[in-house]
Amino acid sequence: MILPDKLYGDGVKVPLVGAVSISNPWDLLIGDRFYTRGRMQKFYNRVLGDSLKGAAKLRQEAYARLSDWEGIEKSRSIRDFNNYSARIAGNFETIDAFHRWASCARLVTNVSVPLFCLNAIDDPVCTDEAIPWDEIRIGSGIGRLQRFYSGVSRESAAAEDVITEMLRRKPMPSIVDFNNEIVELSRKGHYLKATESFRKMNMAGVKMSEHTISIVTNCFGKLKLMDQGLSLLGHSIKSGLEIDDHVIASIVDGLMFENRVDDAISFFKKILMFGNRHPSTVLYNILLKGSCQAHDYKRAIQIFDTMDFEHDIISYSILISHLLDRKEFQEAVSLLNRMLCDTRVVPDSALFGSVMKSLLDSNYLQDARMILPLMVQQNTYFQANFFNVVVGYFCQRGMVKHAEGVVQFMLKRCITPTVITFNTLLLGYCLSKKLHSAERLYQLMIRGSLNVSADIVSATTLLKCYCSNPSSLEKGLKFFEKTFGKKTMVFAPNAVTYATIIQALFKAKNPDLASEYLHEMKSRDIHASQKLYGVALNGFVTNGDLESANSYFNEPENDVFNNNVVVWNIMIKGAIINGRFVLAKAYMDGMIKRGIKPDLKSFTPMLIAFYAHNFTIEADNLVSEMRKIGIPLWLVCNELKVAYEKSWLAVEKKRLWIAMKKLETEAMS
């Protein structure tokens, strides 16, 4: 055993519990055995080659570590395995680092991990230690692009320029290089630029691969231009490209993203019949996810059942977390049990993480605690995706110090934080109004000093940081221009980015500038989303601009969003707070006419208004109407209580109090 006692700079000793020993690890591999072996060989050579030339004993030791690791990882997909080993090969240079990695593989059954979480959630331990940012490995996150470009002109440039340069070269680089650059564009949200580059490549006569088609289709999907995606598919078939699973996945995913669930499913069936092939689990999972996102739970179950013993851990994960979010605990638990009995799947850290998240979100702390012993019992390998949930839990509650403690813990245990860990922490700083820390973390991510680089979520979160405080709003606007502006666009903004800034401007009572951004978004061909639409409407009505709200509401292209009850609730509430009862009533009639069922939040503003103006008969009628459609009265009481406490509508408080008490007794009876 050559593992050193001190594995880290700060001298933290990592306990090694329950090392796995397998006599012949190669037998445990699934799928591409030789391919994988080659990868591992490459990794081995890279890691050991530099620092250990000729040291036979250490090589032997290294081989033993690799064996252990494979045994542990056998439950994961071959792709994860390959990617991970490639990353490790790229990042680890010295034998010291190699030992760190090896010890990481041995932490599988380290009981102190769940114990830490248990304590942390019950009785969070705060740490004053600063996160050792320097010790988080310097990765090769943004390397690919820079590496290529430095060979071209020594300047850093956008992937788009790289592609132009590549097209000029003679002979042109391989399609793999082009693919990498389009992926780079797509990763930063430059979907339009990606499709434009694809056109240029096409004109220059570059021979495309299936992978190119899949990436570009994906971009069309994100742009909600799936009709173009489908026509691209037609061209590809004509030009003799094989339609592989990746291309089908991109199309199905794109159609789902456009909410065309029926189209997606019929395409899925047709293309499979056309190629006479068996659908992969990944394809099924895309359908599952799409159905869940479209709130078509019945269909999701149907798909799950037709999968016929082919569900994997992700299928279970999608369905279970969806059930939990819908608060269907019975169903979720029975599915969880079914999964635990299913010998073909091994529950992983991500699954337990998402279950835990749903439980924490619903404030079921006791049940959340139960997940941890279950994980130990199942011998789950703890990974960042689980800890991200714990980090998020603290961040959401403004306990960013505790979140930092969790990150510390991860680092000490060699559980490498992901971009989601840092983005979550960034949000934590934002919610705790620690702008300085947020800025510093973002800078580290942008500069590539961490093992991951910043993405559009990081940038949007920092934007929220600036915008949530009136004193830094100006800085936020500048940041927006610098990061998302047309001239110096680092990331291509999306509906979330615009929603963030628009919401902040409305809140800062600057509806004019908010409208400007709304127009700018439209001029940049960025589609509004249901949430952004709500943000804009709410912004108009709370700023007393019913006219703009109404005209935005009536724009034909927004009509698709008006099928959501939330929108109508915003309009009703908006009319009421601006003293327009007749208008509120008109909206109420309008939604019923459209076939949308009013819910609690549709009725309460009007009810409060009736109470406030002492229209007791009308209020009583409304209450009985709510009763008729099955809205529990205690929920109404809760709403009134909130309105009372917040002095909503500047109502006569005493009247509201009396009404509330009266309703409470009614609810009890």
Next chain:
DNA sequence: TTAGGGTTAG
């Protein structure tokens, strides 16, 4: 040699 499905931002 490159890639698809579960978690992060409104």
